[in-house]
Amino acid sequence: MLRRAETYDALYGGFRWDIPERYNMGVDVCDRWAAREPDRLALTFVEKDGSIRDYSYGDLKRLSNRLANLLADKGVARGDRIGILLPQAAETAFGHIAAHKLGAISIPLFMLFGEEALEYRLANSGAKAVITNADGAAKLAQIRDRLPELAHVFTIDGARQGTLDLHSEMAGQSEEFQPVDTAADDPAVIIYTSGTTGQPKGALHAHRVLLGHLPGVEMSHDFLPREGDRIWTPADWAWIGGLLDVLMPALHHGVPVVAHRFEKFTGEAAFQFLQDHKIRNAFLPPTALKMMRQVESPEKRWKISMRSVASGGETLGAELLDWGRRVFGVTINEFYGQTECNMIVSSCGAIMDARPGIMGRAVPGHRLAIVSDGGEELQTGELGNIAVRRPDPVMFLGYWNNEAATDAKFAGDWLLTGDTGIRDEDGWIRFVGRDDDVITSAGYRIGPGEIEDCLIGHPAVKMAGVVGKPDRQRTEIVKAYVVLADGIAPGENLAREIQSWVKTRLSAHEYPREVAFVDALPMTTTGKIIRRELREQAKRELEGK
Incomplete structure (x- = not known):
């Protein structure tokens, strides 16, 4: 979506959104490539024993079509909510794709959620179906009687009491499916916020959210896609960072995604994975980077060839940036956003030098400002709220069934992120902290x-x-x-x-x-x-x- 430029000003000034009126995220990340290059590699899944299973775009289309037909047969229809309670797995990917092609709304759910967290999210969303595994099914069994709208639970590793075997059920379904004709503004996914204060809120996003992510993803990876790109993240696909910063944008661009479930993430395991699977691009959250930084002399112990490393969630400083240059051979690009409006600030080592402690500059297509609590733009150098102007393709539609919280998120046409920051005369934004x-x-x-x-x-x-x-x-x-x-x-x-x-x-x-x-x-x-x-x-x- 971004056109390569030599300077930030040229990049930002030359960008224009091109969001089609009719658009379906599932068709975009799957069927579009399957029609052109069905054998093109889409996903590589690395099992615990090191064995590898590859999935082409043709595979994803066939699997997602079978699943969409199965869900439709079970009465799941346009607008219904489908929980996906899985780790990084092929079923996670084609589960979201099937939901979107069906016109339903997918809900990514974290495997480490306890029963209370799951009950709240499934009850709040009114989920009609859940796709999970044996571990998830065991948790759901304890709360199922309190979820009257949950009609179907599918398990990917064989049927359990109260569940259906997903793959057995899919086997009898057709590989042909006519995707629902959706508008770019139609709802596609609910991602629940972390909920550090009060109950989590469900951020409802439209199909266009993927297109809204693309400039930030491309910028943070020094103009993704490039020949030979191959991306991985340890971030779970149940969070916006794994799902919409990596999985969906990579599938959109035809960049192979490598997936793996670490039983326990360690710095040594991460470096070994980068080497063994020839990873060229990675999204590494700050915590992962800090753990990897504890490993002694990694540049001497592993042969890695990174083209880009992106990180977001917390500001990186000079220490981590210098370490990253030495170990990865590239500048770690920082980006910033939140569940409601993601990938709106980024650095980009390809065209501008990183500034330690400063997140970056506004991603092309997004209008940012530092504003007062009332939505008045503040002067350069003043501390205030980091805010984003609506309309914006990456911005949420609102909180699910919570109009009051949606209204409180805005001051006029400015979405208030809840974070404070300072912008300098060149447009660099320094994150100061949560309010x-x-x-x-x-x-x-x-x-x-x-x-x-x-x-x-x-x-x-x-x-x-x-x-x-x-x-x-x-x-x-x-x-x-x-x-x-x-x-x-x-x-x-x-x-x-x-x-x-x-x-x-x-x-x-x-x-x-x-x-x-x-x-x-x-x-x-x-x-x-x-x-x-x-x-x-x-x-x-x-x-x-």
């Missing part, structure tokens, strides 16, 4: 990301989370919760050394006045630090609890 993550200390407003990045640069630090702890004199002080590298013992001397490390590298007002050593940090299922829990812990410490 409630910003630390106010002695009159300073301090973002935790830069401090966390500085902390992990210390050789003794493996992971770090930074929050504000209430303080009578300063309003808040900076407190750091630190996970130490293997073999490092905590102690007061090390705490002082870490404090000095930050003070001399950042500033005196940003160093952590308190350092606590912990075994692990609270993390979301997408690998982000849950600072809210750390803030609550800091308050409990203050109260002596």
